[in-house]
Amino acid sequence: MASSLDFTIPTNIKAWVYAELGNPADVLKLVSDARVPEITEDQVLVKVVAAALNIIDAKRARGFLKDNDSPPPIVPGYDVAGVVVKVGDQVKKFKVGDEVYGDINEISLVRPKQHGTLAEYTAVEERLLALKPRNLSFAEAASLPLVLETAYEGLERTHFSTGKSILVLGGTGGIGSLVIQLAKQVFGASRVAATASTGKLDLLKSLGADLAIDYTKENFEDLPEKFDVVYDAVGQSERAITGVKEGGSVVTVGGPVTPPAFKFHVTSKGSILEKLNPFLESQIIKPVLDPKGTFPFPQVLEAISHLESGRPTGKIVIYPIP
Ligand SMILES: NC(=O)c1ccc[n+]([C@@H]2O[C@H](COP(=O)([O-])OP(=O)(O)OC[C@H]3O[C@@H](n4cnc5c(N)ncnc54)[C@H](OP(=O)(O)O)[C@@H]3O)[C@@H](O)[C@H]2O)c1
Numbered sequence: 001m002a003s004s005l006d007f008t009i010p011t012n013i014k015a016w017v018y019a020e021l022g023n024p025a026d027v028l029k030l031v032s033d034a035r036v037p038e039i040t041e042d043q044v045l046v047k048v049v050a051a052a053l054n055i056i057d058a059k060r061a062r063g064f065l066k067d068n069d070s071p072p073p074i075v076p077g078y079d080v081a082g083v084v085v086k087v088g089d090q091v092k093k094f095k096v097g098d099e100v101y102g103d104i105n106e107i108s109l110v111r112p113k114q115h116g117t118l119a120e121y122t123a124v125e126e127r128l129l130a131l132k133p134r135n136l137s138f139a140e141a142a143s144l145p146l147v148l149e150t151a152y153e154g155l156e157r158t159h160f161s162t163g164k165s166i167l168v169l170g171g172t173g174g175i176g177s178l179v180i181q182l183a184k185q186v187f188g189a190s191r192v193a194a195t196a197s198t199g200k201l202d203l204l205k206s207l208g209a210d211l212a213i214d215y216t217k218e219n220f221e222d223l224p225e226k227f228d229v230v231y232d233a234v235g236q237s238e239r240a241i242t243g244v245k246e247g248g249s250v251v252t253v254g255g256p257v258t259p260p261a262f263k264f265h266v267t268s269k270g271s272i273l274e275k276l277n278p279f280l281e282s283q284i285i286k287p288v289l290d291p292k293g294t295f296p297f298p299q300v301l302e303a304i305s306h307l308e309s310g311r312p313t314g315k316i317v318i319y320p321i322p
Pocket of ligand 1: 056171172215235252253264
C-alpha cells in the first residue's frame with residue numbers, strides 16, 4: 001500500500017497511447033482518459049514534467065519487441081524528469097516533492113512498462129531514479145538517462161581508462177555526444193576522434209573531440225591511426241573493427257555484430273546517474289538537446305518523425321507535459 005501525499009492526483013490523465021502496433025503516425029493517439037498507474041511498494045509515482053524520446057519508442061510501436069513486450073494498450077516512453085508525488089511503503093531514497101530523473105525500464109528490451117513516460121504521471125522503481133541535478137532544467141535532465149547510461153555502460157564494458165584513445169562513430173547523436181564527453185572528462189581519454197556530417201563538426205570539437213571526421217568526405221578506415229577503443233553508436237560494426245588497435249575493444253549498440261565487436265543492451269540504474277550527477281552539476285558533462293528545441297506534448301508525432309529521420313542532433317525532448 002502507498003503512503004499518503006499532499007499532491008492531488010487526478011483519476012484521468014492525458015497520455016499518448018497505442019492499442020495496436022504500426023507506424024507511430026497511424027497508431028499513436030493522444031487521450032485524456034488514461035488511468036494513473038498504481039505503484040508497488042518499491043515504486044514512486046512521478047508527475048512527469050519532461051520526457052525524452054529514444055529510437056526504441058518508435059521501433060517498439062512498430063512491433064520490434066512484440067514477442068517480449070507488455071500487452072497493448074501501451075503508453076510509450078523510457079526517459080523521465082519530474083516530481084515525486086507518491087511513494088510506496090518500501091521506498092527509502094525519495095520523498096514526495098523530490099525532483100528526479102531516470103529511465104523507467106530496467107532491462108531496455110525485456111517487457112518495458114505498459115505505462116511509460118509520455119503521460120502526465122508514471123510509476124517507477126526507486127532504484128531506477130536519481131535526484132535531478134540542481135542546475136539542469138527538467139527538459140535537460142529528461143534528455144539524459146537512457147543515453148547517458150548506455151554511453152557509460154559501453155565504456156565500462158570496454159574497460160576504458162585513463163590514457164586510452166577512442167574513436168566514436170556517430171558523435172552527435174544522443175549516445176555519441178555523451179560518449180565523447182564521458183571518455184574525455186570522466187575516464188581521462190588521451191585522444192578522442194569522432195564522426196559526424198559536415199555541419200556538425202564544430203559540435204564534435206565543443207564536446208571534446210580532438211579529431212572531428214566528416215563521414216561524408218572521408219572514411220575513418222583510411223586514417224593512419226588506430227584506437228584502443230571504437231564505440232559504434234551508428235550500427236556499423238563491420239567498419240568499426242577496422243579502426244581498432246590490436247588487442248583493443250569495439251563496442252556497438254545497434255545493428256548486426258561483426259566480431260571482435262560486441263554488443264550489449266543497457267540496464268537502467270539510478271546509481272549511474274547518481275555517480276555522474278557531480279559531473280553534470282559542475283557542467284563538466286552537458287546535455288545536448290536538438291536545435292529544433294523541445295516539442296510540446298501535443299507534438300509528439302512531429303517529434304517522432306524527426307527522431308526517425310536519423311538526423312537529430314543530441315536529444316529530442318517532449319516539454320512541457322501536458
Ligand atoms: N544497445 C543499447 O542499449 C542501446 C541503447 C540506446 C540506443 N541504442 C541504439 O543506438 C543507436 C544510436 O542511438 P542514438 O539515440 O544515439 O541515435 P540518434 O541520437 O538518433 O543518432 C542520430 C545521430 O546519428 C548521426 N549519424 C547518422 N548516421 C551516421 C553515420 N553514418 N556516421 C556518423 N554519424 C551518423 C547523425 O548525425 P548526422 O546528422 O551528422 O548524420 C545524428 O546526429 C540506435 O541504433 C539505437 O537504437 C542502443
